[in-house]
Amino acid sequence: MTASLSADPTTGVPAPPLAGVLARLTGVRKRFGTRWALNGVDLDVRNGEVLVVLGPNGAGKTTALGILTGLRTADGGSVALFGGDPRDVVVRRGLGVTPQDLDFPPMLRVHELIDLVRAHYPHPMPTSAILERFELAHLRDRYSSALSMGERRRLSVAFAFAGNPRLACLDEPTTGLDVESRRAVWAALRAYVAHGGTVLLTTHYLEEAEALATRVVVIAGGVTIFAGSVAEIKGRVRRKRVSLRADSLVALAHAETIVREGERFVLQTNDADALLDELHARGVVFWDLEIQAATLEEAFLRLTEASS
Amino acid sequence: MTVSPTALLRRHVWMNTIELVRLPMYVLPTFAFPVLLFTFFGLPYAGSTEAARLLMSSYAAYGVLGVTLFQFGVGIAAERDTSWERFLRVLPVSFAMRLLARVLAALVFALAVATVVILTAALLTKPDLNIALLARLFPALLVGAIPFALLGITIGYWTERRAAIPVANLIYLPLSLGGGLWMPPAFLPKLIAAISPFLPTRHYGEVVWAAVNGTPVPVISWVWLLGFTAVFGVTAVLGYRRDESRRYR
Numbered sequence: 001m002t003a004s005l006s007a008d009p010t011t012g013v014p015a016p017p018l019a020g021v022l023a024r025l026t027g028v029r030k031r032f033g034t035r036w037a038l039n040g041v042d043l044d045v046r047n048g049e050v051l052v053v054l055g056p057n058g059a060g061k062t063t064a065l066g067i068l069t070g071l072r073t074a075d076g077g078s079v080a081l082f083g084g085d086p087r088d089v090v091v092r093r094g095l096g097v098t099p100q101d102l103d104f105p106p107m108l109r110v111h112e113l114i115d116l117v118r119a120h121y122p123h124p125m126p127t128s129a130i131l132e133r134f135e136l137a138h139l140r141d142r143y144s145s146a147l148s149m150g151e152r153r154r155l156s157v158a159f160a161f162a163g164n165p166r167l168a169c170l171d172e173p174t175t176g177l178d179v180e181s182r183r184a185v186w187a188a189l190r191a192y193v194a195h196g197g198t199v200l201l202t203t204h205y206l207e208e209a210e211a212l213a214t215r216v217v218v219i220a221g222g223v224t225i226f227a228g229s230v231a232e233i234k235g236r237v238r239r240k241r242v243s244l245r246a247d248s249l250v251a252l253a254h255a256e257t258i259v260r261e262g263e264r265f266v267l268q269t270n271d272a273d274a275l276l277d278e279l280h281a282r283g284v285v286f287w288d289l290e291i292q293a294a295t296l297e298e299a300f301l302r303l304t305e306a307s308s
Numbered sequence: 309m310t311v312s313p314t315a316l317l318r319r320h321v322w323m324n325t326i327e328l329v330r331l332p333m334y335v336l337p338t339f340a341f342p343v344l345l346f347t348f349f350g351l352p353y354a355g356s357t358e359a360a361r362l363l364m365s366s367y368a369a370y371g372v373l374g375v376t377l378f379q380f381g382v383g384i385a386a387e388r389d390t391s392w393e394r395f396l397r398v399l400p401v402s403f404a405m406r407l408l409a410r411v412l413a414a415l416v417f418a419l420a421v422a423t424v425v426i427l428t429a430a431l432l433t434k435p436d437l438n439i440a441l442l443a444r445l446f447p448a449l450l451v452g453a454i455p456f457a458l459l460g461i462t463i464g465y466w467t468e469r470r471a472a473i474p475v476a477n478l479i480y481l482p483l484s485l486g487g488g489l490w491m492p493p494a495f496l497p498k499l500i501a502a503i504s505p506f507l508p509t510r511h512y513g514e515v516v517w518a519a520v521n522g523t524p525v526p527v528i529s530w531v532w533l534l535g536f537t538a539v540f541g542v543t544a545v546l547g548y549r550r551d552e553s554r555r556y557r
Contacts (some may be wrong), residue, residue, distance in 0.1 A: 069398045072556060080496070092400040093311065099398075102391050107330040108323065120317040120399045122310050 002075060010101045021049045021092075022082060022167050022198055023068055028061055028221075029076035037063045039222040040077070045200050050193055052213035053202040056304055060222040065171050068200075082166070085165040087299055093121060096165035100172050102156040108147035110136055110155060114162055118208050121163025133188045134158040135181070150181045156183050156302055161192055168192065170201040174208060186212060210226060239302055240272040241293075246286040254278050264288075312350055316401060320409035324414050328379070338378065338417065342371035342425050347432065349490055354433040361436075361520040362492065363444055369516045370489040371421035372449050373509065376456040377463065377476045379414045381424035384464025385472035389398075397556070414457065415450070422449050441520060448519035452512040458540035464488055465547025483509040508536040 023045040030038040033080055038060045045051050059149060066072040067079055070086030084091035105115055109170050111127055118124035131137040134154045139147065149154065153176055160168040168189075175180045189199055189212065203209060209216055209230065216233050218226040226233055242255075243266050254275040255267040269275040279286060326336045350363035387393050396406065426442070430556060431437050459479070467475045484490055487509025504510045511529035516526040525545050 071398050089400045089402050092398065095398075095400070097395070097398045099391060099395050102395055105323075105327050105392060107327050112323075112326075116319055116323055117399065119316050120401055121310065284444060 021045065022047055023200070024080045025074075025077065026079075027077035028064065028067060028074045030060075030067065030072065031075050038067075038074075039223055040222045040224070041219060041222065042227070043068075043217050044052060044227075045198060046199055048193065048196065049214040050189070050199045050201070050212050051215050051217060052209040053200065053217050053219060054101060054206070054209060055202075059219045061219055062171055063222075064219055065169055065200075065202065066221060086179060091215075094166040095162075096121075096160035096163050096168040098157050098160040098168075098170040098173050100175070102152075104144035104152070104155070106143065106304035108144055109140070110142050110144065110147070113155065114158060117159045117162045121165060123164050124162055125164045128213060130158050130162050131162075132200075133184075133191070135184050150177050153177050154181055154185065157188070161188065161197075165197075167200065168200045170199065172204060175204060182208075184240045191287055218303055224304055233303070237269050239268060240273075240291055242267040242269055242272055242275060243290040243292075244286040245288040246284060249284065250282065252278050252282075311400070313405070317405055317409055317412075320406060321412045322400070322475070324409055324413035325365050325471060328413070328417065334378070338374055339424055342367045342421060343373065345370070345429060345490060347424060348406040350429075351432055353491075354429070357434055357436045358427060358521070361435035361441070362517055364426055364433070364435050365449075365520045366489045366492075366513060367429075368422040368425040368449055368483050368554025369452065369509075369512055371420045372453050373456055373484060373489070373512070374480060375414055375418045375421055376453050376460045377480050378473075379417060379461070380410070380457055381463030381467075381476045382411070382472045384461060385467050387467050388555075390466070391503070399510070411457070418453065419446070422446065422504065435520075444519040444522065445516065448525075452515040452533065454476050455508055455536040455540050456512070458537060459529070459543045461544035462540055462547055465551050466543065476547060483507055486510070489514045492519045508533065511536075 001005075009276070016104065019046050023043075025043040028038055028041045028043075029036060041060065041064050043051075043053070043064065053061050053064070063072070066083060067074050068086060070081070070088075070092055079086060081091055082094050086092060086095070108116075114127050114130055118127065118130075119188070131140055134157060136151070136154060136158065139151060144152070144155070153174070157170060157173045160170050160173075173187050173189075177185065187210075189201075193199060199212075205274050213230050214224070216230055218233070220274065239256075243261075245264055247297050249265050252258070252267070252275065254271055256268050257268045259266045266277060267275065346367040347365065350367055353362040354363050375451070397403075422445075426435075426437070426445075430437055460476075463472060463476055486496075486504050487507045488496060488504060489509055489512075493504050493510065495515075496504060511532040513523050514529040515533070
């Protein structure tokens with residue numbers, strides 16, 4: 001799927017200024033009182049990708065999403081959604097949103113809420129298909145106040161896709177979901193992308209980023225500190241976990257930490273090659289060597305430590 | 309296929325209406341109070357056709373006043389701080405359309421309340437209804453309610469969620485009594501009668517009484533209502549702007 005280059009004649013949603021970029025934040029700054037919540041966020045959402053925004057609590061992920069979806073205005077930098085202003089109603093016809101916390105009007109039924117959201121979009125998904133995809137069909141006539149936490153979450157995730165938009169923005173869509181519900185959401189998200197949709201999501205779950213992300217953006221302290229693939233983020237942080245057996249071990253220049261775990265020593269290093277050279281040079285006798293790349297979680301911690 | 313503005317508007321009006329219809333805590337007082345008060349306090353004095361018509365129009369106005377103060381005032385105060393409100397703001401729909409939907413939903417309730425009061429009056433008294441009278445009364449009830457809708461919006465934006473209901477009641481009940489909607493101004497205690505001509509509800513009353521009497525509305529009442537419309541219009545807009553700049557800057 002490639003981005004269409006002219007404005008959609010039926011929706012009037014303008015084409016992106018750069019082929020393939022659906023949304024862009026450039027040097028976006030946002031101040032609350034005296035505190036700068038965002039202090040230079042750069043972010044591109046490219047057509048057809050799943051862009052995962054990672055960052056610690058309070059990093060500014062939700063604020064950045066709020067600016068991208070037209071809920072708030074930036075104090076600096078530039079914002080473009082489909083080449084237009086996200087505060088423009090017509091521009092937002094290409095945008096589906098799932099907020100982080102969402103309480104529904106208690107006296108409306110599940111299908112009524114979905115129909116309400118659908119009514120805002122030019123080419124919505126059929127209500128039955130949405131109910132099916134998010135495992136809500138049996139809850140069709142239930143009042144929103146009678147839904148469980150997981151059901152409420154699935155319904156609010158369904159809202160982002162109900163209008164069949166070009167871009168779905170989801171703020172922590174699977175927080176508080178059980179494993180099965182999470183898999184249902186992942187499957188729905190993949191199906192949507194397979195049909196040409198684009199997703200921007202924030203998450204706390206690193207395995208979610210590893211499972212879904214085409215690209216990752218890391219925001220910390222209101223600044224974008226990394227943008228790239230999952231493999232790149234891991235590669236950029238070259239930390240490796242080296243595990244080996246030895247009778248004894250001395251302090252090593254290339255090992256940041258050495259921990260004894262039962263019969264094994266576990267070493268953290270930023271340069272595994274140099275560490276092995278050092279071990280040989282020092283004449284350390286070791287066997288049963290294992291070297292693992294850092295998990296995304298370790299890489300992520302490393303990046304945020306480095307930036308602060 | 310594109311998004312039809314009328315279909316979207318209908319959807320929002322329906323949502324605003326059905327939510328309240330399913331809420332007994334809203335429906336019961338909204339309909340029961342005007343009907344009960346009419347039955348208790350109006351009925352004994354509604355002997356003549358003229359008296360029956362005046363009391364019927366007064367309690368219909370009292371009912372519509374309740375809709376404006378509660379549906380706008382309490383409704384806006386309760387909703388403006390919710391995650392649902394923030395969600396609606398990122399959907400592709402303008403604030404103007406959502407406000408229009410709120411006005412139309414209030415219109416549905418206002419017409420329903422007025423109809424129920426008029427039916428009660430027709431059943432229990434002899435107002436001798438005719439089409440011409442109703443064709444004067446309904447527009448009078450709605451046009452005269454405009455400043456109160458703006459007062460309701462003012463309450464909605466200037467009071468917090470929990471304060472909105474007591475504040476709305478503190479305005480609703482004294483204004484209804486003082487304006488002569490419960491009993492004719494001539495029957496009011498001296499002190500209240502002295503204040504009455506300065507209350508917006510008194511002039512709302514003058515408008516609906518003129519409608520059922522088939523007499524022209526005193527010009528001074530239009531002037532007062534226009535003045536209140538201007539004042540409450542300003543306070544409503546200021547409240548809205550304050551909320552916008554605080555919450556969605």
